[in-house]
């Protein structure tokens with residue numbers, strides 16, 4: 076007899092990462108400027124107790140450090156094994172199986188996956204022609220949870236304040252605002268979101284903070300929302316080692332984070348110039364990556380790989396078509412990327 080998985084899994088494919096092993100890997104938007112020093116230092120003297128005993132449930136030291144960084148009370152912060160985990164737990168906490176999760180298209184590809192895994196129905200709403208979110212169409216879905224991402228992965232574009240206000244004022248369920256790239260953007264909506272009792276903002280240590288391998292993310296919102304997210308998550312999702320390094324980074328690496336985020340923004344604009352000089356029309360980005368429409372992106376990226384530069388290729392994206400997404404690392408990497416792209420297109 077063959078074992079059948081739950082029906083909800085039939086529509087879900089296992090995540091297939093890009094092939095590894097490229098000299099310059101600009102494909103996943105992580106921090107390419109190095110490791111935050113205080114976080115690295117904190118890992119050098121890990122005690123036996125930190126390994127043999129369970130972590131303290133709901134990581135109070137990390138929540139305290141995060142509370143200071145975000146300027147909110149610890150009761151307003153849920154933690155997770157990456158913000159991926161927080162998104163998954165929020166869907167499970169607030170959306171019944173069979174109910175809808177609305178999201179823009181294109182956006183973070185894990186959102187429809189998490190919706191399906193939780194037995195919910197993902198509803199994709201195309202971005203408008205100006206690449207802002209379509210607030211009216213999102214609201215018209217009457218979804219139990221509306222997911223917004225600003226700056227948006229993979230486009231790098233932001234949600235306008237007007238569209239955000241429209242969604243906040245019209246939503247009847249939970250609004251989840253994913254700000255994984257907030258540190259690279261001109262403004263963020265955390266303070267505005269925290270005025271509402273139905274909005275959860277997710278943040279991560281994986282991008283500007285350079286700790287993707289440790290898997291630490293946050294959900295910020297009203298204490299009543301935070302409690303439900305943590306209930307649906309369970310107690311020991313953050314390891315004591317991740318807690319230790321993330322707490323150190325949030326306390327002692329803020330200058331490092333700001334300096335590298337500033338540099339990422341500067342090289343992003345140089346990259347945009349370089350792409351324009353090749354006759355391309357990159358999308359306006361406020362993240363640490365740039366999306367640039369390129370016909371035949373899959374083949375172009377393969378030819379770039381052969382030259383030792385990995386970028387992420389997308390085909391047939393709604394409103395955009397074929398495109399490359401290029402992470403912003405030190406300028407020497409981006410110079411090599413621009414040269415490889417030019418070569419790959421000729």
Ligand SMILES: *Cc1c(COP(=O)(O)O)cnc(C)c1O
Pocket residue numbers: 104156157158159160183224227228253255278279280281282287290291292
């Ligand atoms: C990278 C990313 C995340 C975060 O992931 P973690 O699970 O925190 O590593 C969340 N949302 C978006 C849009 C991302 O691009």
